[in-house]
Amino acid sequence: MATIDRQATTLALAHALSAAERGLAVIPLSRTKLPALRSPHRDDTDLVGAAGTVGPPCHGECGLLGHGVHDASTDPARIRELFAAAPWATGYGIACGLPPHHLIGIDLDTKSGTDSSSALRELALRHLFTIPETVVVLTPSGGRHLWLTGPPDVVVPNSASRLAPGIDIRGAGGYLVGPGSRTEHGFYGAAPATAHLAPAPC
């Protein structure tokens, strides 16, 4: 088991570095798909000021690791540092909404029998847009993540089942589990026919 985990960590780091090479900022994830590094502020009470006001949340200004998606980087040295601090990581997350790609993820769920793929096709027909050829990541539960790039001047927020049941959007402040990640539910991999594609503009 320990050996398998070490292999998963090495594999996740390799995939994370290659995603970073494509301009995608990454963080290590644990088997639960959560950021592998816990917040250095999780036990802090001094964020509450004298007047009872809660201070601004730290997004990494303290210089420590463990600020979730705010740790995300495209710098190979920084990524190796993050993974070295989290040797239990078996996957990686790709931060959405950051330049240069302003990545948006369309998360098509198949849980609880929702047919989110045909819901998306129906939306596309109704609103006269086409679903471009783009990177598709297959999830262990049979779902799919479509990767798109957004316009730089629009902040696309996260949403769950707002477009249609089973369709979630990962935008600014969110992240997508990267292909090559292993989680407790299984493996995430790029659909073979789309692995060479760049994320298409939405």
Ligand SMILES: [Zn+2]
């Ligand atoms: Zn901090």
